Each structure stands twice: as structure tokens, then as C-alpha cells.
Amino acid sequence: MTELFSEKFRALVPQYFEDEWAEEDGLTEDELSEMLADKDFELPLALREFYRAVGATEDIMEAFHFFWDPDELEVEDGFLLFLEDEDEEYTWGMKADQLDVPDPIVWRRNNVRGEWQSEEGTFSEYVLDLFEWVFEENAED
Template identity: 70%
Template sequence: MSEIFLDRFRALVPKYLEDNWREEDGIPEQELDSMLAAHDFSIPLVLREFYLALGGCEDLMEAFHFFWDPDELEIEDGYLLFLEDEDEKFVWGIRADQLDVPDPIVWRRNNARGDWQSEEGTLSEYVLDMFEWVFEEDEDED
């Protein structure tokens, strides 16, 4: 397997949690495959590597927004849903017709209105920017 994003995601642990990345911060490949086996769709490479790197790290998986566990992923409205905010006002997804793209564009749905809007960035860009925003906000509050 080509590991394009894995090291960038693993680097988030020392950057934001001031700890070394450990195996238990990710989901082992066989466990991830088992969790995804029930789905009738595949996930993009970037999301797979995100789970391999950080799927077991609750401090990042639940940092302000909540990443869905691999077995909770679902397709709704033509989008693979993978993230929601703490107030459940918004959900983020990837267009289902783009799941074969290694790092697809992220879209956000306003749950009250049901409309989708592009975040105008790929999933890797969005995740890295989101954590920077979340953890900078935490530092500003201190």
C-alpha cells in the first residue's frame, strides 16, 4: 500500500498532544478492514490512512468535531458522511461518486436546511486545517 498521508496524520499526535505517536493511536489494518467489510462502498485512500494513523486516538477523533468510526460510515444524499460537529448542526462528507479519488474535496451539509456546500479543499487539507484551528483556539482560551 502506498502511504501518502500516513506520516502527516501520525505527526499530529506530537504536534497537538505533546506525546509520541503510538500504535494504539491508530486502528490496525486488519481491524480497519474488518470494520469496513460490512459497507458496500470503499473509502478514499486519505480516509483509510487517517483511520490507520489516528482512528484510536480519542483526543483527536473527538476534538471539537467528531469523526465517525469506520463501521459507522454511511452514504446519505449522495455523500459519504464521516464527521459532525458537537451540536450536530453540520455534517461533513465526500461525494459518493468521488470515493475512488485518493484525496477528494470535502463538503459540508447544514442539517437544518439540508444543503451542501464545498469546503473548497481536499480531505487532507481540511483535516490538517481543522486541527490547527481547534488547537489554536484552545491555546487562545488559556
């Protein structure tokens, strides 16, 4: 399988943690498959490669926002949920009917109102922008 997004996700480790990426930073294909065994949906390519690249790196998975472990993923309101903020005010997802798109658009739900709003960027764009915001914003403080 072609890895379209893996390099960018692997680059998060040296970029923000001043350490070389290692295979242990990501989940193996077997680990990922086992965690998804009881799910009735397929992950979009970008989300799969994210978990394979950095899904075992706690500093990334819990950096300001919390990426859900693959076995915690669920479809709700027609969206595959994958991320929430530390106060659980917002949850991010992608439309469940677009999971066959390699890099779907990310949407944010206001958990109080239950309203969804497009982030106007794909999963890979959103993730890379999120880490830039988290780490570079905090570096300035």
C-alpha cells in the same frame, strides 16, 4: 501500498498532544477491514490512512467535532458522511461518486436546510486545518 498521507496524520499526535505517535494510536488494517466489512463502498486513500494513523486516538477523533468510527460511516444524499459538529448542526462528507479519488474534496451539509457546500479543500487539507483551528484557537483562550 504507498502511504501518501500517513506521516501528516501521525504528526498530529506530537504536534498537539506532546507525545510520540505509537501504533496503538491508529487502527490496524485488520481492525479497519473488520469495521468496514458490511459496507458497499471503499474508503478514499486519505480517509483510510487517517483511520490507520489516528483512528484509535479518542482525543483526535472527538476533538470539538466528532469523526465517525469506520463502522458508522454511511452514504446519504450522495455523500459519504464522516464528521459532525458537537451540536449536530453540520455534517461533513465527500461525494460518493468520488471515493476512488485518493484525497477527495470535503463538503459540509447544513442539517436544518439539507444544503451542501464545498469546503474547497481536500480531506487531508481539511483535517489538518481543522486541528490547527481547534487546538491553536483554544490555546489562545
